Amino acid sequence: EVQVVESGGGLVNPGGSLRLSCAASGFSFSSYSINWVRQAPGKGLEWVSAISSTSRHISYAGSVRGRFTISRDNAKNALYLQMNGLRAEDTAVYYCARAPGYCGGPNCYYSFDYWGQGTLVTVSS
Amino acid sequence: DIVMTQTPLSLSVTPGQPASISCKSNQSLLHIDGKTYLHWYLQKPGQSPQLLIYDLSSRFSGVPDRFSGSGSGTDFTLKISRVEADDVGVYYCMQGRQFPITFGGGTKVEIK
Numbered sequence: 001e002v003q004v005v006e007s008g009g010g011l012v013n014p015g016g017s018l019r020l021s022c023a024a025s026g027f028s029f030s031s032y033s034i035n036w037v038r039q040a041p042g043k044g045l046e047w048v049s050a051i052s053s054t055s056r057h058i059s060y061a062g063s064v065r066g067r068f069t070i071s072r073d074n075a076k077n078a079l080y081l082q083m084n085g086l087r088a089e090d091t092a093v094y095y096c097a098r099a100p101g102y103c104g105g106p107n108c109y110y111s112f113d114y115w116g117q118g119t120l121v122t123v124s125s
Numbered sequence: 126d127i128v129m130t131q132t133p134l135s136l137s138v139t140p141g142q143p144a145s146i147s148c149k150s151n152q153s154l155l156h157i158d159g160k161t162y163l164h165w166y167l168q169k170p171g172q173s174p175q176l177l178i179y180d181l182s183s184r185f186s187g188v189p190d191r192f193s194g195s196g197s198g199t200d201f202t203l204k205i206s207r208v209e210a211d212d213v214g215v216y217y218c219m220q221g222r223q224f225p226i227t228f229g230g231g232t233k234v235e236i237k
Contacts, residue, residue: 035226037174045166045174045217047226059224095173099221107223109156111164111179118173 002026002114004034004079004096009119016086020119022079022096030074033057033099033108036081038092039118046092049081050099050108057103064090086123093118127152127220131229138208139237146232148201148218154181155198162221165194165203168231169214177216178203210236 008020022034036048049070050059058070069082079096095118101110128151138144154163161181166174176185178194181201191206205212213236218229 044215044231045168045219045228047228050224050226061225101221108221109158109160109162110221111162111176111219112166112174113176113179113185115173115175 002098004098004114004116006094006096006116006119009094009121011122011124012086013125014087014123016123017082017084018086018121020081020083020094020096020121022081022116024077024079024098027098029077030054033101033103033110034072034079035097035099035112036070036079037095037097037112037115038090038121039095040089040092043092048094051079052103052108057108059108083121086121088123091121091123093120126225127154127223127227129218129220129227129229131216131218131232133232134230135233135235137235137237138205140210141207144205144208144212144234146203146216146218146234148196148203148229150199150201150220152222153198154201154220154222156222161197163194163196163201164219164221165192166217166219167212167214168217169211172214174217208234208236212236 035050067085097112098114099110165178168174182194215231
């Protein structure tokens with residue numbers, strides 16, 4: 001059974017840092033791109049970041065570029081999101097999602113077929 | 126960035142009746158590989174989003190054939206042939222054609 005499980009959320013002060021993790025199982029993790037998507041309370045879905053299977057292709061939303069860093073460890077079947085300089089507007093449930101497809105040139109082309117249950121990040125003093 | 130616009134904002138449907146959700150993009154989602162990278166998700170209350178339709182019209186594993194996706198270029202539609210109580214939630218379209226990936230604002234479906 002394909003599973004992705006997020007962890008690492010919590011309450012953090014504005015300007016603080018947090019590292020989210022996503023543990024994958026039930027599939028060949030090293031063969032898939034993985035993405036982070038977030039959802040602010042009561043709001044819609046916002047794509048955050050993507051990393052290809054070999055980490056060759058990495059992309060960020062403009063709202064987090066320069067503050068967030070995505071990485072993965074294929075030996076551990078794990079995905080990470082290092083979040084620095086957190087702001088109130090980063091408060092959201094963060095989902096990791098498996099992304100079947102491929103990357104070519106500056107873009108990757110895929111959907112998100114399996115999502116985790118999400119981890120809540122709250123940025124507040 | 127590609128802007129995704131969904132209508133209506135909300136929909137109230139009688140069980141057994143059809144429902145339709147529109148999604149428009151401000152750029153074509155057709156790629157030279159022949160695929161249209163437009164996808165549909167349903168987020169049921171209190172749950173994570175789940176994939177319904179990928180690449181314009183392909184149903185994801187386990188999705189009932191009551192759900193269908195259609196359209197071309199910049200104009201897309203999700204249809205539910207006969208709405209059931211379990212179909213309630215918020216439906217989102219998403220473009221996977223180019224970064225940044227973008228979602229429509231969502232359509233909330235409720236049962237009358």
